[in-house]
Amino acid sequence: SRRLKDKVCYNYCMSYINVYIEHNSLALNTTFTYACDQKVEVGCRVRVPFGAQDLIGFVESVDVLPKVKNIKSVLEVLDTKPLLNEELMTLAHTISQNYVCSVISVLKTMLPPALRPSSIEHKIVYEDWAVLNDETVALTPKQKEAFASIRDQLPMKASILRKKISLSRPLFEKGVLSLEKRVKESVVPMEEIEDSSFVLTEEQQAAIENIEKGKNTVYLLHGVTGSGKTEVFLQLAKKVLSEGKQVLFLVPEIGLTPMMIQRVKARFQTKIAIYHSSLNAQEKYEQYQLVKENKVSIVVGTRSSVFMPFSNLGLILMDEEHDSSYKQDSMPRYHTRDIVMERAKFHHCKVVLSSATPSLDSYARAYKGVYQLVTLTKRISLQMPKIHLVDMKTEQVENGLSFSLINAIQQALAKHQQVILLLNRRGYLPVVKCTQCEETFTCPDCGIALTYHKKEDLLMCHCCGRVFYFDHTCPKCHSHSFYRLGMGTEKLEENLQNMFPKAYIVRMDADSTRKKNAHAKLLKEFEEKGDILVGTQMVAKGLDYQRVSVVGILQADASLARIDYQSAETAYSMLEQASGRCGRGQIEGNVYIQTFEPDHYVMRSVIQHDYFSFFSKEMKYRHLGMYPPYVYLCTVIYQDKKEENALQTAQEAKAYLSDLKVLGPISISMRQQKARVRLVIKSKDKELLTQRVWQLVHHHMRLKTTVKQDINMYPFGLEE
Numbered sequence: 001s002r003r004l005k006d007k008v009c010y011n012y013c014m015s016y017i018n019v020y021i022e023h024n025s026l027a028l029n030t031t032f033t034y035a036c037d038q039k040v041e042v043g044c045r046v047r048v049p050f051g052a053q054d055l056i057g058f059v060e061s062v063d064v065l066p067k068v069k070n071i072k073s074v075l076e077v078l079d080t081k082p083l084l085n086e087e088l089m090t091l092a093h094t095i096s097q098n099y100v101c102s103v104i105s106v107l108k109t110m111l112p113p114a115l116r117p118s119s120i121e122h123k124i125v126y127e128d129w130a131v132l133n134d135e136t137v138a139l140t141p142k143q144k145e146a147f148a149s150i151r152d153q154l155p156m157k158a159s160i161l162r163k164k165i166s167l168s169r170p171l172f173e174k175g176v177l178s179l180e181k182r183v184k185e186s187v188v189p190m191e192e193i194e195d196s197s198f199v200l201t202e203e204q205q206a207a208i209e210n211i212e213k214g215k216n217t218v219y220l221l222h223g224v225t226g227s228g229k230t231e232v233f234l235q236l237a238k239k240v241l242s243e244g245k246q247v248l249f250l251v252p253e254i255g256l257t258p259m260m261i262q263r264v265k266a267r268f269q270t271k272i273a274i275y276h277s278s279l280n281a282q283e284k285y286e287q288y289q290l291v292k293e294n295k296v297s298i299v300v301g302t303r304s305s306v307f308m309p310f311s312n313l314g315l316i317l318m319d320e321e322h323d324s325s326y327k328q329d330s331m332p333r334y335h336t337r338d339i340v341m342e343r344a345k346f347h348h349c350k351v352v353l354s355s356a357t358p359s360l361d362s363y364a365r366a367y368k369g370v371y372q373l374v375t376l377t378k379r380i381s382l383q384m385p386k387i388h389l390v391d392m393k394t395e396q397v398e399n400g401l402s403f404s405l406i407n408a409i410q411q412a413l414a415k416h417q418q419v420i421l422l423l424n425r426r427g428y429l430p431v432v433k434c435t436q437c438e439e440t441f442t443c444p445d446c447g448i449a450l451t452y453h454k455k456e457d458l459l460m461c462h463c464c465g466r467v468f469y470f471d472h473t474c475p476k477c478h479s480h481s482f483y484r485l486g487m488g489t490e491k492l493e494e495n496l497q498n499m500f501p502k503a504y505i506v507r508m509d510a511d512s513t514r515k516k517n518a519h520a521k522l523l524k525e526f527e528e529k530g531d532i533l534v535g536t537q538m539v540a541k542g543l544d545y546q547r548v549s550v551v552g553i554l555q556a557d558a559s560l561a562r563i564d565y566q567s568a569e570t571a572y573s574m575l576e577q578a579s580g581r582c583g584r585g586q587i588e589g590n591v592y593i594q595t596f597e598p599d600h601y602v603m604r605s606v607i608q609h610d611y612f613s614f615f616s617k618e619m620k621y622r623h624l625g626m627y628p629p630y631v632y633l634c635t636v637i638y639q640d641k642k643e644e645n646a647l648q649t650a651q652e653a654k655a656y657l658s659d660l661k662v663l664g665p666i667s668i669s670m671r672q673q674k675a676r677v678r679l680v681i682k683s684k685d686k687e688l689l690t691q692r693v694w695q696l697v698h699h700h701m702r703l704k705t706t707v708k709q710d711i712n713m714y715p716f717g718l719e720e
């Protein structure tokens with residue numbers, strides 16, 4: 001390696017590189033200059049000294065002459081070739097610009113952990129492989145024999161080689177073989193299933209034809225639950241693959257759709273990469289390389305796979321496009337749909353968004369003709385489930401379940417049919433309150449009520465995840481008696497087991513699915529022997545089981561109560577999606593929605609499965625309140641130990657943005673013991689909004705404010 005270093009120095013004279021570095025105190029998108037005497041290109045990572053630290057940076061540009069004095073030298077160049085091609089580098093800058101965030105934060109999101117310009121190292125495991133180096137070296141007869149026995153198997157793992165021949169050492173010493181580091185391969189386990197092929201329905205056929213022959217770039221496939229949207233996707237993909245192009249198939253959460261992934265896999269076999277958050281760094285790296293090296297032509301994955309290094313993308317499919325997991329809720333707060341449009345523009349390919357409950361943003365665009373609307377109105381099973389609104393103001397209730405629902409469960413169980421119950425609250429008791437002094441246990445970091453978890457016998461904050469020991473004594477008055485108000489999924493499961501002792505109950509929520517592949521295991525358990533599946537909103541998504549005849553939704557109003565302009569939309573889609581889990585086969589489906597507001601327009605639309613009536617109503621409210629998609633929106637959250645500091649900074653910001661419509665500041669829940677204050681900024685002009693928010697950021701910098709700010713742009717307005 002000494003020789004190699006001399007050679008590099010000889011070949012490459014000094015260059016001056018400008019580097020993005022990840023560091024909290026750094027101004028957005030400032031670069032730092034270093035001298036470099038090795039070969040280096042834009043898009044490579046370098047290790048550089050920064051203050052007393054060694055940090056990993058990302059090369060933004062390379063100059064021949066230095067622009068500043070007192071330049072430090074690069075410690076190490078980590079990549080021989082740029083990590084991102086031009087398309088992705090440009091995309092990184094676009095995202096930084098549009099979402100008002102640093103380029104380095106975007107790069108960290110785009111790249112798999114092992115390739116990130118990050119201060120934390122994600123180790124890739126390497127293995128030694130024996131490769132042929134020089135065959136002409138003279139060997140002893142014994143060595144020759146040994147070499148001949150493995151000659152055809154090269155390159156091979158060094159560990160295997162050692163097992164096969166005891167005389168391997170001299171082969172390396174004489175230089176016949178040499179060692180090479182290769183990434184250790186890990187296989188993502190996947191159950192094999194058979195590919196079922198159907199005769200397409202007329203509606204499916206028409207949808208495929210409309211999309212294939214259409215002149216538009218973007219299509220919104222609006223199909224009721226169980227109308228066979230996945231099959232439409234698979235057929236479209238097949239055609240594009242046969243033309244030698246690549247397909248990106250986006251799904252919201254892989255864990256919830258193991259069957260769907262298997263269907264894609266069964267259809268396209270080896271040509272597929274799968275990319276999602278529960279892969280480890282090693283696995284992600286491998287899947288990423290498969291795409292980069294053009295070894296696969298279809299990628300199925302969650303939101304981060306929108307950044308895969310495609311070279312020849314022919315189609316982007318986005319399943320359940322309304323799902324909130326497509327928006328990243330940490331920096332950079334991008335929306336996958338937005339990135340999809342950028343990539344489609346670059347690759348000149350079509351985009352198909354699909355959902356039974358499209359986001360208002362997408363449907364509004366389709367309604368205006370910006371996207372082409374394609375609809376599937378009929379279920380494959382032909383019957384839509386019947387919705388029963390259970391008025392909790394008048395209905396008799398036991399253990400949180402209405403008599404109508406209890407009845408329906410009993411009947412379903414008697415007929416060996418399955419039941420799905422949705423309660424969007426995990427844990428046992430959502431609030432723990434002393435009966436003597438009325439003290440409520442709250443999280444000191446977030447200020448919200450702690451949830452009691454019975455199995456672990458502890459209190460947990462569902463906001464920050466912190467857990468607290470609970471000795472069943474009130475810290476204030478030492479009483480041992482607590483109210484038993486409310487119910488989470490853990491308690492519901494216990495209640496159900498008492499009411500239906502013979503039923504096999506499976507619970508699926510964030511607590512029961514923490515381990516890797518837990519989703520898939522629980523779903524399999526339910527499919528094979530389960531009677532009742534209890535869970536949070538995750539049971540509303542995508543499940544396709546033919547024997548489910550009853551769906552019960554408890555506390556259906558909970559999501560309507562949120563103070564958030566999207567709460568009705570979220571509630572509608574959750575109710576409609578959950579309803580869609582039953583009546584998918586031969587048996588009819590019945591849905592029981594327990595509500596205190598049966599006359600709410602969300603409930604009225606769900607009862608009719610009438611998306612359009614919901615859409616029209618909700619658009620009116622959005623118009624009245626001036627919310628997306630009628631305007632572009634940005635929220636800025638100011639966070640500080642002292643609330644008055646956060647408030648003051650927010651007030652200054654509001655004054656600075658006096659030309660825009662700004663709501664707030666209002667105080668919202670704490671995080672990490674810090675007070676938070678929010679501003680909402682609205683504008684019909686997206687360019688102006690982005691420009692002004694950037695100016696605001698620079699304004700804060702000039703004032704050297706220490707209050708932390710968190711910017712969240714909502715990119716979906718209706719272009720006039």
Ligand code: ADP
Pocket residue numbers: 198199200201204223224225226227228229230231380544
């Ligand atoms: P969606 O995504 O619209 O809810 P799916 O694509 O999951 O619907 O399809 C619902 C069910 O119908 C699946 O079990 C699927 O295998 C089946 N299916 C899809 N298309 C057909 C068809 N043409 N004939 C028969 N069954 C079909």
Ligand code: ZN
Pocket residue numbers: 434435436437438439474475476477478479
């Ligand atoms: Zn007390």
Ligand code: ZN
Pocket residue numbers: 443444445446447461462463464465466
């Ligand atoms: Zn907390």
